[in-house]
Amino acid sequence: MNEEGLAPVILGAKDGLCLVNGTPCMTGLSCLAIADAERLSQWADVIGAMTFEALGGQLDAFDESILALKPHPGMQQVGKNLRSVLAGSEVLASRQGIRTQDALSIRSTPHVHGATRDQLAHAIRQIETELNSVTDNPMLLGTPDDWRVVSQANPHGQSVAMAADLLCMALAELGSIAERRLDRLINPMVSGLPAFLVSQPGVNSGMMIVQYVAASLCAENRQMAQPAVVDNYVTSGLQEDHLSLGTSAALKLHKVLGNVTQILAIEYLLAAQAFEFLKAQGFGVGTGAAWRLLRERIPAYDEDRWLAPDIASSAALLKDATSLERVFQHCRDHAATL
Template sequence: MAVIRSDRPLNWRELAAVAAGEPLALSDAARARIAAARVLVEQIVERGIRAYGVNTGVGALCDVIVSPSEQRTLSRNILMSHAVGVGAPLGVAETRAIMAAAINNFAHGHSGIRVEIADQLVALLDAGYIPEVPAFGSVGYLSHMAHIALVCIGEGHVRHGSERISGREALVRLGREPLVLEAKEGLSLINGTPCVTGLAALALARAERVLDWTDAIAAMSFENLRGQLAAFDADSLALRVSPGLNLVGERMRNALAESGILASVVGQRTQDPLSMRTIPHVHGAARDVLDATVVVVNRELASITDNPIVAGTPDAPRVYSQAHAVGASIALAMDSLATAIAQVAAMAERRLDRLVNPLVSGLPAFLAEPGGTCSGFMIAQYTAASLVAQNRRLAAPASLDGGITSGLQEDHLCHATPAALKALEIVDNTGRIIAIELLAAAQAYDLQPVDAPRAPHTDALWRRVRAVVPTYRDDRPLADDMAVAFRLIGEAAPPLPPASGNLPSTPTPGDHTGFAAHAANDPKAAALHAPQSAA
């Protein structure tokens, strides 16, 4: 179903849906606002009102006057000189998210582009001709949108399925002409915060999915490690004011209800290790950060982030050339979300270590077949530890990186887009870590020495795993199973346990985040249909 940009700005869920492949359409009112803003730019040009990037140069050249005859050249040259990205291209979902955020920003009616610019971007989105956008090279917001905008004028390259073609060829196939940019349009296409905002919406969607799975998998590990359910006592948890903590606590209680394994060990320990008894506290804190980040991202989508902004009326046009394109708040939010998810992943690895360590688990060493010829999950825990360490390095705040660009004109940088990119990488790493924990928890059930039934909910999760991955006996590369589990996490939300209070209802199957496609494109996951069938 098409996502409509109407009088109301898109929210992060709608943006994530477009990133995942839903079409985007502009309402008549949105198109009228875009057109009205273009009239303001035309009046600014006609009256010679000084306006940054309209009749002046950009960056440190902001005081250089550009004549009317040169303004088309300025717009085109801005795209050419700002398309400086390097490295592997962004994924399809990431690029779609940025494009949708840009269209949303234009629809506020303060950018000054022609409607034809927005229509060109919508047509590319809906036809699946996705511009090739190198991932790196931005300290803020410029290079990614420049590579996207190149395609609008028949330059650059696009991906269409597995095919790579020129921007000009893509427009020919769509029956569209390359656009000749008018005054301000080049600058409007590259500035603002659509890059970080689009990526941030995608990070929220993937983080929410990962947190849901982490709760479910943590319940499996807790049961296998025979924890004390008192850690999730509702009266105790209610003493700490945290919506996330109390949500996770209720989920854990419901997921582990009727567990014969846990009933058999009630009162045997005073306290469990922190990686077990602080599941509500750590997972809940991450959810509280997620909720706070949602507010920032939705606020950014509702904001006009151009520089300059055009406003007023055709009789009295106004230009605001200030700093709304700087994404300090969303950079800080992305850094915070990245750290929160990295902490959740670090604790998941600690639970995994307890599952494979016979000194504390009461399970066979490394969840392996006995006899010394099998290593089981010994080295899979190494992989998780490596990813936790990588997350720790990535979690250093991008918003503090600083730097000086544009001849001292831009002498403070927030690195908002890099903050979102590394948050996405941390979320992906976390998905892989919990995929390993999921496999280990399923294996632990197979080897569980306690002769008592699992909780109905964790039993259903175990069966879901075993439907695609058999018990591991060192009889195949474990990396293949890990990739299957990562894909399982990416393709659908976990079933939520029966709610005794106000838990969210079970998410509908299917992916609306871009995460499933990302997981399916994982190099290892792509070749796993044979192992899955063999299971």
């Protein structure tokens, strides 16, 4: 605390429960996860747009008038982000009309990313309410002259636990669709790109193994998406016979969040590598900015090399709010010229 310039908290009457009850713990952990999830959901839109562009996606699926007919708030925001970062793409302009529709993992990005955003918004409401709640028991009410002590259940963490579980499932789906997209990038049967995104696929393995990594992380996420809140244990001699297990929910939320960060970092690497084969044409204003941003840290792949450091560098970029802001600032600057 001295290193951070913080003074120790002096506890007073009724302050002890916060140190031993799970509600403050699960709430604090969920707050940290929400902050990271908000940033990651923005990056997911940018990276998903890069894959969409590399695969020559059909822009009609993101048309504002089409998405408006299904007015989920998160979906509308994702659609807006996708249109913004893809604006001005010569790559896409040259490939419109080449197919009737794309695979669902490509054209349903607003729907899946948007559903995750809606669950994130719900979690924020729940956690903010909990932060501004009294979770003590027993509760001392009234004034020094007119008071009462009431035993109740405000320390029960059900609202936080459910929010953490729902967000855990939503983030797992964000990773799931990203893995399906990146798999298409390395498959020449559907991508139109060199196999495994290398110029000499017979000599080099290219990006084959990182798709294994992403698939493995998705499998782990599916296991952790099982809700903690539906489980239950009996404690305190039958007195505490219904528990939220919210701290367990919040802990696995952090694990899933870390896994999804790794999955999106891999998709980012693969989409950027796909751009190397398409750069004769101009990219979208936001997707091009994201590609250049990654290339400041990670060079393109000419032959096999150890990819773990590159995945780590890509993941570190996804944790950098300043870099994300740079991408969207390019989009705002472009929109201002129209």
